[in-house]
Amino acid sequence: MAAYSYVAPLLTERAGLPQTAVPLAMLGYGAGALTGTVFGGRRGDRRTYATLIPAAAVTAALLGAITLWATSSIAAVALVVLLGAAGMSTNPILVGEVVRIAGPGRALSMALATSSFQVGIAVGSWLGGVAFSSALGLKGPSMTGLALLLAALLPLGILAATRRRATAPR
Incomplete structure (x- = not known):
């Protein structure tokens, strides 16, 4: 959410998209999020951590890609749509x-x-804003999201290992 909260300036100031196109890009994010939620919910029921951890890793990769390559409107919009799909695929699994x-x-x-989730949205948005206001500028929110996501991969890995041991046949 650190990156999502600052999508409009990313799209307009960094990628050069006209302001009138931002709602369409957000619609694309929403369509991606819906797709990701359905995919994550269905696959996560059968293979919880085998879905959750790669989805988090793909989200991290997308945040890195946004940081590096969201300088054209086409690339930025595509990355935002994919971010919606990957990022929101984790929510139904976690719940x-x-x-x-x-x-x-x-x-x-x-x-x-x-x-x-609401606390995460608030804290992520706040940290993204702090980064946005720093020397990092428009790259700050996606870098913040990437850092937060990378920090979450370790506990996810521990949970996956713990669950595997708990469900292993003895």
Whole structure:
């Protein structure tokens, strides 16, 4: 969300897209997000971490690509659409894991999971804004998102290893 919050200046100031085209690019992000959510939800039900970790890695790669190559309108829009697809494919998987682990009393767990997404949006947007206001400028929000995502891959790997050990036949 650090990068997503600052998509409009990325598209207009860095990639040279006219302001009137930004809503269409955001529609593309939304279509990508819908596609990613459906894909992540369906595949994540069967192969949780085998879907979650690569989706997070692809999202990190896309944030890196945005940082480096979002200087043309076509490349920037394509990367934003792909970011929606990859980034949002993780959400249903994460919520599904909360439900699976929570067992009875899922209402509170679901509420906390949803709240954690909102906190992540707020903190990510704030950190992206700090980076945007720094010497990093327009590259700052995507670099911030990349750093946050890379930091999340280690705990995801630990969770995947823990789950594999817990479900391994003895």
